[in-house]
Amino acid sequence: MKQIKLCKEFSFSSAHSLPLHAGLCKNIHGHTYTLQVYVQGPLETQELPNKGMVIDFATLKQIVTDRVISKLDHQYLNDTLDFTTTAENMAVWILSQLQEAMDDHNGTFGKVEVTKIRLYETPTCFVEVEA
Numbered sequence: 001m002k003q004i005k006l007c008k009e010f011s012f013s014s015a016h017s018l019p020l021h022a023g024l025c026k027n028i029h030g031h032t033y034t035l036q037v038y039v040q041g042p043l044e045t046q047e048l049p050n051k052g053m054v055i056d057f058a059t060l061k062q063i064v065t066d067r068v069i070s071k072l073d074h075q076y077l078n079d080t081l082d083f084t085t086t087a088e089n090m091a092v093w094i095l096s097q098l099q100e101a102m103d104d105h106n107g108t109f110g111k112v113e114v115t116k117i118r119l120y121e122t123p124t125c126f127v128e129v130e131a
């Protein structure tokens with residue numbers, strides 16, 4: 001069955017600091033992050049032969065908002081996350097959150113996988129993690 005890829009982009013603003021970092025990032029500062037969530041799945045399944053979409057964009061928005069954006073937006077990340085709040089670590093955490101959430105929904109949509117997370121810390125710097 002043909003696999004179709006899609007992506008939805010989100011934005012959130014947070015404060016953080018990297019206490020163990022020698023440079024300026026040891027001080028509290030903020031970012032407006034851009035998050036791109038890439039998913040992949042079939043256009044139809046045996047159970048849903050006329051589905052016609054991988055996943056409703058509105059549903060994807062709801063999942064990402066519930067599992068990620070609502071936890072990070074306008075938060076001090078060092079208090080919210082129990083790891084060093086580098087973009088690399090955050091991207092890994094976001095991927096695992098969304099993989100877990102998508103597993104909960106796969107009964108409804110057939111097999112939809114989160115394949116990649118791209119997290120921009122600034123407009124010119126991003127990290128990417130693949131499933």
Ligand SMILES: [Zn+2]
Binds near residue numbers: 016025029030031
């Ligand atoms: Zn920073």
